[in-house]
Amino acid sequence: MAKQNTVFKEAFNRCLDILAGSDTLPSEPELGARLGVSRTTIRSILARLEEIGLLTWDKRTKVVLRKPVPGDFFPDDETDSLAEIIERSFMRRILAGGAQPGMQINELELARDIGTGTTSVREFLIRFSRFGLIEKRPNSHWVLKGFTREFALELTEVREMFELRSAAAFAHLPEDHPAWQELDAIEAVHRAILADIDIRYGEFSELDERFHLLVQKASKNRFIIDFYDIIAIVFHYHYQWNKANARTRNANALAEHLVYIDALRSRDPQKIEAACRAHLKSARETLLQSIN
Amino acid sequence: MAKQNTVFKEAFNRCLDILAGSDTLPSEPELGARLGVSRTTIRSILARLEEIGLLTWDKRTKVVLRKPVPGDFFPDDETDSLAEIIERSFMRRILAGGAQPGMQINELELARDIGTGTTSVREFLIRFSRFGLIEKRPNSHWVLKGFTREFALELTEVREMFELRSAAAFAHLPEDHPAWQELDAIEAVHRAILADIDIRYGEFSELDERFHLLVQKASKNRFIIDFYDIIAIVFHYHYQWNKANARTRNANALAEHLVYIDALRSRDPQKIEAACRAHLKSARETLLQSIN
DNA sequence: ATTTTGTCTTTTATCGACAATAGACAGATC
DNA sequence: GATCTGTCTATTGTCGATAAAAGACAAAAT
Numbered sequence: 001m002a003k004q005n006t007v008f009k010e011a012f013n014r015c016l017d018i019l020a021g022s023d024t025l026p027s028e029p030e031l032g033a034r035l036g037v038s039r040t041t042i043r044s045i046l047a048r049l050e051e052i053g054l055l056t057w058d059k060r061t062k063v064v065l066r067k068p069v070p071g072d073f074f075p076d077d078e079t080d081s082l083a084e085i086i087e088r089s090f091m092r093r094i095l096a097g098g099a100q101p102g103m104q105i106n107e108l109e110l111a112r113d114i115g116t117g118t119t120s121v122r123e124f125l126i127r128f129s130r131f132g133l134i135e136k137r138p139n140s141h142w143v144l145k146g147f148t149r150e151f152a153l154e155l156t157e158v159r160e161m162f163e164l165r166s167a168a169a170f171a172h173l174p175e176d177h178p179a180w181q182e183l184d185a186i187e188a189v190h191r192a193i194l195a196d197i198d199i200r201y202g203e204f205s206e207l208d209e210r211f212h213l214l215v216q217k218a219s220k221n222r223f224i225i226d227f228y229d230i231i232a233i234v235f236h237y238h239y240q241w242n243k244a245n246a247r248t249r250n251a252n253a254l255a256e257h258l259v260y261i262d263a264l265r266s267r268d269p270q271k272i273e274a275a276c277r278a279h280l281k282s283a284r285e286t287l288l289q290s291i292n
Numbered sequence: 293m294a295k296q297n298t299v300f301k302e303a304f305n306r307c308l309d310i311l312a313g314s315d316t317l318p319s320e321p322e323l324g325a326r327l328g329v330s331r332t333t334i335r336s337i338l339a340r341l342e343e344i345g346l347l348t349w350d351k352r353t354k355v356v357l358r359k360p361v362p363g364d365f366f367p368d369d370e371t372d373s374l375a376e377i378i379e380r381s382f383m384r385r386i387l388a389g390g391a392q393p394g395m396q397i398n399e400l401e402l403a404r405d406i407g408t409g410t411t412s413v414r415e416f417l418i419r420f421s422r423f424g425l426i427e428k429r430p431n432s433h434w435v436l437k438g439f440t441r442e443f444a445l446e447l448t449e450v451r452e453m454f455e456l457r458s459a460a461a462f463a464h465l466p467e468d469h470p471a472w473q474e475l476d477a478i479e480a481v482h483r484a485i486l487a488d489i490d491i492r493y494g495e496f497s498e499l500d501e502r503f504h505l506l507v508q509k510a511s512k513n514r515f516i517i518d519f520y521d522i523i524a525i526v527f528h529y530h531y532q533w534n535k536a537n538a539r540t541r542n543a544n545a546l547a548e549h550l551v552y553i554d555a556l557r558s559r560d561p562q563k564i565e566a567a568c569r570a571h572l573k574s575a576r577e578t579l580l581q582s583i584n
Numbered sequence: 585a586t587t588t589t590g591t592c593t594t595t596t597a598t599c600g601a602c603a604a605t606a607g608a609c610a611g612a613t614c
Numbered sequence: 615g616a617t618c619t620g621t622c623t624a625t626t627g628t629c630g631a632t633a634a635a636a637g638a639c640a641a642a643a644t
Contacts (some may be wrong), residue, residue, distance in 0.1 A: 108596085
């Protein structure tokens, strides 16, 4: 098959959620805007909703016939885009499975392993190469440089440079900049998780990304903001496969974030720098510990 | 056709240069190492050399029959890899041709324009996207963000951060590190070009890249070094299509480099920082002038 | 005992094809 | 007059196929 209809399936599932809370559905363009897909996809969704008896659809009238049941949803593993599947498989191989630095990466083998065409794997590797973990030998294979101590140190060196600058810039955002509200919202989630840390510590990973990305955005520099992708992906998989002491680690990081947030609000450069440095230092140590 | 044999043609041309200065050719593996290609390609080259009567080839004996003439070489436009062709076409479109920021980029149209398949264009765009000049809308087109003033400012901001750090690190390289010799060699070329500036000012572009890359390498950080690719490509095309006052600009930059080199050799952090800042400042201004 | 060559297999780079998805436009509906 | 729908076209994402190039291995030559 040429293309998996994962966009359709994923949007369909989200549409079931909308449908669950309403007796009727809005116009095609509005649905499209809400789900972030084109009208073509919306019409496929509506057609299927009608087909499985969830909806009567005639032009503008879209009447919900019954609430969706679990069986109406497409299974989760059919809604992931190919790029996501490839990324996960690949990261599992190189982060979780003990892949040696210097190892050759074979496009064809990877593709067969994942059950996909070579083109998609190739494009993934090209995209992924900017993370500095692999390198191409032209007309030949890719080389795995590995998730090594050096990698982590180089990564965090740049991260610290960038984040210190972004944090300093944050203090100069105008009073009415939406970032301040977002900061309030993020703080609230921090407190909520901390209050219920034994249960909710797993939510930290996502919150961490949200917070740091907000800070980096204050730099208004695309290179600094884009670089955060690398941090995010490394930490994302790092959290996912390295759960030792997760509760304690995350509780500490949450506390550090709160100090950091407080410093940002104070707009005091010294206070910001100190809080930022302190947090980045412990983040680096956490990362390094997971390597050796 | 599935693949152009540009590797063969390009290596063949370089082999003619080797052949011009010798009566015989070395072993296949050695030739391969010298030209940076596999033995398979070497054997194709040898076969063709024999075919056009430049060589008798029987196992180890490879006797040159005559000197190559211009007609023996493959034409230049057949030796560029597809990736190079695509890059040039694309850069001409967006830097030379007045492409508007926000413009959509169409893979199919680009491919037809360049006379190539869509896959290659696609892969190029993915690779190129890390330069921050284009952005992908998933399942839809690419958007040209444009070579704008903001782009130049964001680029130079990071460049300055990185280069100041690299320059500082340079001072700490051990006495016997090869970088010091390379620095001497680079300085010598500077002086040679300056002594003959009216004729040789065009050689500055390449030298500039060589010098700054050497400095960045002192950081020993792959992200810093890789970032220099972006600088290099931007300045490369910038020099190529913006020749106004090139002689004066390059003469100034050469002089600044000499001060900078001298500072590096002194290992005095303050002197280094001052020289580095001064040069980066004027480099930034030069770049900005070419935009508005 | 290396190094070189002959032969064969594997892998990459590139193409064209096709389903999924986006998007354009005119006519219909509020 | 604005928004919505029906219909049609254009573009992207993915695949399998194929020539170019890399590379493995054993036999041959130094």
